[in-house]
Amino acid sequence: MLAETQAHTSHAGYCPCCRHRTTFTIHGPWLRDEYLCDRCQSIPRQRHLIRILDTLFPRWRWSSMHESSPSLPILAKQCWRYSYSHYLPDVTPGSTKDGIRCESIEALTFADNSLDFFVTQDVLEHVFHPDRALREIHRVLKPGGAHIFTAPKHEALAVTRCRATIADDGSIDYLLPEEYHGNPVGDGKALVTWDYGSDFERLASEWVGATVDTFHTVDRTQGIDAAFNEVFVIVKR
Numbered sequence: 001m002l003a004e005t006q007a008h009t010s011h012a013g014y015c016p017c018c019r020h021r022t023t024f025t026i027h028g029p030w031l032r033d034e035y036l037c038d039r040c041q042s043i044p045r046q047r048h049l050i051r052i053l054d055t056l057f058p059r060w061r062w063s064s065m066h067e068s069s070p071s072l073p074i075l076a077k078q079c080w081r082y083s084y085s086h087y088l089p090d091v092t093p094g095s096t097k098d099g100i101r102c103e104s105i106e107a108l109t110f111a112d113n114s115l116d117f118f119v120t121q122d123v124l125e126h127v128f129h130p131d132r133a134l135r136e137i138h139r140v141l142k143p144g145g146a147h148i149f150t151a152p153k154h155e156a157l158a159v160t161r162c163r164a165t166i167a168d169d170g171s172i173d174y175l176l177p178e179e180y181h182g183n184p185v186g187d188g189k190a191l192v193t194w195d196y197g198s199d200f201e202r203l204a205s206e207w208v209g210a211t212v213d214t215f216h217t218v219d220r221t222q223g224i225d226a227a228f229n230e231v232f233v234i235v236k237r
Helices: 044-056 074-078 130-140 200-208
Strands: 010-015 020-026 035-037 064-068 081-085 115-121 141-150 164-166 172-174 180-182 189-191 213-215 231-235
Touching (some): 064 074, 115 130, 130 141, 130 200, 200 231
Antiparallel strands (some): 164 172, 213 231
C-alpha cells in the first residue's frame, strides 16, 4: 500500500472508471479519499469496484442495476439500465422528490427478483439494521444477480460493534461517541452506526444466508491502493 503520509505526487495509469489513460494524483495523506483520477475525480474504492464488476460480470453495462446513495455518477454513465436512490427521511419510500427516488435499504419497495445488480458504496456502516438491509437487497436480486459493495472493515477490530441504536420513536441511543462521515444529501453528515471487524464476512453471510466474497487489490497502474479498500460481493444463487 502507498504510504498514507505521502502527498502531492502523481503518476500515469489507466482508470477503470473513466476508461482512459490518466494521471493519478495524491492530494493528501488519506489515500481512500485523496488519491484521485485527474480526469474523473474517482477515488480508489470506486475504481476497485468497477474493476471487480468488469472481472466477474463483464456484461454488467447491459444489465439492470440500482445504486443506493451514489456520490459520483460513474455507474450511471456506463450502465444503460441504471437507477439510483437516496434515503430521504421526509419522503415516502418509492416516491420521488426533486427528481430523486427515496428508498430505505432496510425496507426496499422493489419487487422480488427484479434487479441484476445492487451497489452500495460505504452505506452499510450508516444503517441501524444491516442484517435487514442485506436481506432486503438479496430479496430484490434476480437469481444469479449480485450485491457489490464497499464498507470499512477495521483490521484491528476482532468483533464487529454497534455504535448506535434507534428506538421505535426515532430516538437514538449512542453506545459509543458520535462519529460522522460525509453524506451526499441532507445536512452532509451521516452517523456511523456500526464498526465492522474481522468477523464481518461471517456475520454478513449469516444475515443473508449466502456466501460473501472479499476482494483485496493493490494496483497502482489503475489507481487502486488505500486503506479500507475491500470490495465485497454476494451472489444470489
